[in-house]
Amino acid sequence: MSYFRVNDKCNGCLSCVENCPASALSYNDRVDQRTLQHNMTKCARCGQCWRVCPQEAIEFQHLLTGQWDDVVTLDLLRCQVCGEPMYTTPYQQKFINEADLSSHALCPQHRQRQAASKRPFSISVKTPSKLENK
Numbered sequence: 001m002s003y004f005r006v007n008d009k010c011n012g013c014l015s016c017v018e019n020c021p022a023s024a025l026s027y028n029d030r031v032d033q034r035t036l037q038h039n040m041t042k043c044a045r046c047g048q049c050w051r052v053c054p055q056e057a058i059e060f061q062h063l064l065t066g067q068w069d070d071v072v073t074l075d076l077l078r079c080q081v082c083g084e085p086m087y088t089t090p091y092q093q094k095f096i097n098e099a100d101l102s103s104h105a106l107c108p109q110h111r112q113r114q115a116a117s118k119r120p121f122s123i124s125v126k127t128p129s130k131l132e133n134k
């Protein structure tokens with residue numbers, strides 16, 4: 001959807017096109033239809049089109065909206081313990097190897113804890129050198 005929007009008062013007079021200092025507005029006459037066109041990459045958001053429009057047809061506020069547009073939405077995998085987001089399903093399919101796939105989906109912190117809990121019990125024995133340093 002275009003950020004440059006006009007309401008149904010637009011009569012196609014082309015005042016906005018002729019007065020745009022950035023050549024961000026254009027039009028296309030095809031058969032029996034006129035289409036007003038806007039190029040966001042050229043637009044300076046100066047408001048000149050809005051000022052010169054005799055019909056008050058330009059809804060300029062949409063050009064000033066700093067909104068985020070959703071581009072793509074993908075399935076997300078979360079840590080099975082804490083629910084922290086980890087990676088998307090397509091990322092998993094491309095980059096996570098078979099060994100990791102076979103284990104539970106765990107964030108780095110819980111993966112570490114799981115690995116630590118599986119380590120064999122070890123006793124720390126003081127060597128003579130350690131005793132000398134005391």
Ligand code: SF4
Pocket residue numbers: 006009010011012013014015016017036052053054055056057058
């Ligand atoms: S100046 Fe206003 S009425 Fe004329 S073409 Fe532009 S938007 Fe439509």
Ligand code: SF4
Pocket residue numbers: 019020021022023024025038042043044045046047048049050063
């Ligand atoms: S805001 Fe300014 S640069 Fe953008 S279309 Fe209107 S007149 Fe052109």
